[in-house]
Amino acid sequence: MKVGDFVVERLHAWGVRRIYGYPGDGINGVTGALQRAGNIEFIQARHEEMAAFMAVAHAKFTGELGVCFSTGGPGATHMITGLYDAKLDHVPVLAICGQAEATVRGANYQQELNLDRMFADVAGFAQEASSPAQVRHLIDRGIRVAKAGNCPSVLIFPKDIQDQDYEEPAVAHGFTRSGVGYRRPKIVPDDTELARAAEILNAGNKVAILIGAGARGTAPQLIELADRLGAGVAKALLGKDVLSDDLPFVTGAIGLLGTEPSWDLMQGCDTLLMIGTGFPWSEFLPKDGSARAVQIDIEPSMLSLRYPAEVNLHGDAATTLNALLPRLKHKEDRDWSRTIETNIASWWKKLEGRAMADATPVNPQRVVWEMSPLLPANSIVTSDSGSCANWFARDYRVQNGQLASLSGGLASMGAAVPYAIGAKFAHPDRPVIALVGDGAMQMNNMAELITVQKYWKRWTDPRWIVCVFNNQDLNEVTWEQRVMEGNPKFEASQGIPDFPYSRFGEMLGFKGIFVDSPDRLTSAWQEALTSDRPVVLEIKTDPEVVPLPPHVTLQQARGFMSSMIKGDEATGHVIGETAKQVFNGLFGKKE
Structure with missing residues (x-):
């Protein structure tokens, strides 16, 4: 048995049945072992960061350990953002990384990085293997720390170590013999x-x-x-x-x-x-x-x-x-x-008034307001960071039995689609919906639609929907600039290219739905939720609908007015939309 084979065998003994990752020569020994064993499913993401987010989603939506892997060097550095998501949201994730050969460590070799140092802040346990007899306790301790501490653990295996013959630790001084198993205790205060x-x-x-x-x-x-x-x-x-x-x-x-x-x-x-x-x-x-x-x-x-x-x-x-x-x-x-x-009763009426206010062309609040009552009771909803998170937080009325999450403590862009993929693999019989801004789609989520294209026919229920808020604006930051800093929208940093997301979905064999009229929202959601294949639902939304906080401070009001006075290109539109939000919030939906 090679060390790579033992790694896979031990992961299986710990209950691991799925790993998200991307291959590379630095992790070939473990990759080959996965192929030989055939008892752990490997899901190939398009990027290691996305694989880590998928592992986080698995942990969030199942309560189990999420597992991801990558080669060393850039593969490992790519993965760190998703691991910080796990750390800040307190979920157990194990990351397995390759490394340059042990024989060249310290030689400034290709893709040789001090990964244990790099991962030291994000991981509750981060160790690099230096001998085959060490691997058993690294796996056991790494998984136990992750599960007990609700945190990431990172195991680093040099290429040559993976291909060496596995050795059980000796019953001798200088060795330690670990075991499998951990169940969280029920802790009750005094x-x-x-x-x-x-x-x-x-x-x-x-x-x-x-x-x-x-x-x-x-x-x-x-x-x-x-x-x-x-x-x-x-x-x-x-x-x-x-x-x-x-x-x-x-x-x-x-x-x-x-x-x-x-x-x-x-x-x-x-x-x-x-x-x-x-x-x-x-x-x-x-x-x-x-x-x-x-x-x-x-x-x-x-x-x-x-x-x-x-x-x-x-x-x-x-x-x-x-x-x-x-x-x-x-x-x-x-x-x-x-x-x-x-x-609470008054609030829901106020929120309906805000959602139903006219916008150019579609009010983004209404997108989620219309979605909410149509969702099946077993739906899973993910949201990206950005302005869509406002509508997820307020306009989505979650029902008993539904699951929902997003990148919380890290508030990372680009998590919604990999979260939705991880959720679907964990629960292939449940409909999954991702709410995503066009900024996150262009950043890294579009590539992961190819992952969905590769695997969706395995799923018991094919309903997997990504709803893209296409407003050609990095909208959350635009509003933060206006309200928090008192600065007008900076088009050079905030404007993003238009792109036909729904047509891109069609190129992948999905159903593509494009909406640029509020009257089409309900039927579009119904069409998406009854589709026999994944759906890219693209909605042309108004970027100037203000995400009103529950309490407007004097400083925020001053910042908003300052940004308007300084010559925001959309001043007239912004003030008009804000007035409609306030009016409809006070007096309800206009008939």
Whole structure:
């Protein structure tokens, strides 16, 4: 048995059944072993960064370890962005990289990089093999660290090591013998701390709950918790699919991409419970001293990081909530919960008014607003970073049973399509929809449509849809320049070429749908969702529809007006669209 064969055998023993990657001579020993074994599926991406994003998506949508691999040198450097996505969103991913021969390490050899140093910041465990007897414990420890720490691990194998005969570690000094297996424990906080947390939550009159991805799988407990405390529940973006948006106490997303009810919830509460969230923008949380707080998180380093909590409960969400719920009293006063529900009902009407406002040619909010009620209950939705993430956050009303995610902590462009590919391989019987801006499509997502073309006929359900918002603008940055910096749109940096995305899809054998009229949106979505093949749905959207934050600060208002005064080429259009958004938000949909 060669070392490459042992690597594949050990991965299989750990439960790995799929690897995303791109080959190269630096990883040929493992590639050949994959071919010989035939028991782990290899998915060939078009780029190593995309392979890493696919592995992240596998981890997010299954709870399992995601695995990617590459050659050394540029293959490894390409992969690092996707691994940072895994690190910042706290998901387990294993990356396997090739390396120049051990015999030339330190010789400034071709494609020789100090990869263990390069990956040291992103990985919880990063090691390069130097002998066959070392490989067993590197694999075992790397996978165990990734799974236990919800983080990336990186294993680096020099070319010659991969092709050497495998050696079991000796029962002797200077060797160590590792084993396979890890199951996450159920961690519950101390009874004393649970009692303290219950005292704070029972004493509160206006309780707010903020949930993130760490609360996934706790919907029954959260519903009981909100009912017992009369609380509203806001969702960090990575926690969007934890609870259905149709629940009357769910205020939706929080932050710059969030909702007005979530802003009102946080500013009006006297008690805050945070569960499994690392939501970064603390300015959207209560002011210091205005609310007593309790936080639950499996990662102790995240406790009291965004808001000072009186009680920090180190534990997994489900087990901790199960232990906490019997200690909580049912609140009889429902004035606070009635206020929350009234705010939410008003918000959905306001959002409909904004989505249905006229635009030139199509209002991007309406694209997602029309999509949302048409999605099957088992759909998976991914979004890219950029302005489309605003509409994903607000206008997509996630239903119970649906899954959704995006690059959260890293907020990387170019993740939506590889996420959708990873989701489809993990769940080939479920429809998958990716919401993508034209900037991300041109950056790196168009090439991955070729990956879909290569594999889609394997999928049980062929429905795989990429919805492209074609506005010829790097729109999120344009608005950040206007509002945050007070500068007009800089066409040289912001304008991007027009491209026939739907026709490109047709060239690949997909269904291509082009929409440049809002009246076509519903039928276009229906056509896409009943297609017998993947779909590229291209929609010509208006770049001047403002992504209004839930709360406009004086500084943001000044920045916006400054950018208009300085001569933004679209000043008239921008002001007109903003006025329509405000009008329709106040008075609802125009008849």
